[in-house]
Amino acid sequence: MARKKRSKGLRVSLMLTVGLMIVSFAAGMLTQRIVFREPQTDAGLTYIEDIPVMTDFLPEGTRARPGQKREIKYLVIHETDNTGTGANAAAHNSFIHQNANAEEGIVSWHYTVDDHEIYHHLPDDETAYHAGDGMEKNGGNMNGIGIEMCVNSDGNYEQTLINTEKLCARLLIEYDLNPSKALKKHQDFSGKICPSTLINSGRWDEFCSAVTAKYKELKADEAANAS
Numbered sequence: 001m002a003r004k005k006r007s008k009g010l011r012v013s014l015m016l017t018v019g020l021m022i023v024s025f026a027a028g029m030l031t032q033r034i035v036f037r038e039p040q041t042d043a044g045l046t047y048i049e050d051i052p053v054m055t056d057f058l059p060e061g062t063r064a065r066p067g068q069k070r071e072i073k074y075l076v077i078h079e080t081d082n083t084g085t086g087a088n089a090a091a092h093n094s095f096i097h098q099n100a101n102a103e104e105g106i107v108s109w110h111y112t113v114d115d116h117e118i119y120h121h122l123p124d125d126e127t128a129y130h131a132g133d134g135m136e137k138n139g140g141n142m143n144g145i146g147i148e149m150c151v152n153s154d155g156n157y158e159q160t161l162i163n164t165e166k167l168c169a170r171l172l173i174e175y176d177l178n179p180s181k182a183l184k185k186h187q188d189f190s191g192k193i194c195p196s197t198l199i200n201s202g203r204w205d206e207f208c209s210a211v212t213a214k215y216k217e218l219k220a221d222e223a224a225n226a227s
C-alpha cells in the first residue's frame, strides 16, 4: 500500500515536471520568436525582374538614419552571417527598425536580399553605418550603398546571389557606376571578412563577373530601346 502511494506520488511529480518543461519550452519559443514587421502602409512595392522589392525606410531622425546626403560611389556587399532559420530579408527589416534608436551598436544599411525578395531600408543617397569605417572621405559608410545578403539555413544562397547580382546591376545603371570600380566588399573598407561565404569560398570574382554580365545586358537593352 505504502509502495503504491509512493509510485502515485512519483507519477504526479513526473507529470508536473514534464508539464513544466513543455510550458518553459513554449515560453522560450515565444521570447525567441522573430517579430515580423508589417510593411508600412505607404511602402512601395516594386520589382526587379521577378523579385519583389519592399520599401520600408527607417524613420527620419532615428539614430540609424543620419540623413546625410552624399555622392554614391560604391556598392558595398555584405553577408548577414546569421544562419538561423528564418533570418531572411523580412526578419532583418524588423531588426533594423527595432534597433533604429539603440543606445549603442547602431547599424544600418540600404538593402537586404534573400532568395525571394529584397527589402529597401534607406534612401540610396543617404549615408549609413555598415562598413565599419566611420564617416571617412571616400569610405564605405560615406559613399557606399550597403547591401546585405542573407545566409539563413532555410534559404537558397545561390538564388540570393542571383537576386543580389540583379539588384547590383540595376543600381550600377541607375547611378552610372563602373562595375570594376564600384563593386566593393565590406572587407575593402574595414578588413572584416565580409561577405564571408563569398570570400572564404573564393567566389568574389565570380560574383563580380556575374554582376558585370548582367550590367552589360541591361546596357544593351537600354541602347536597343533608345534606338
Ligand SMILES: [Zn+2]
Binding pocket: 077, 078, 079, 130, 186, 192, 194, 195
Ligand atoms: Zn559586412
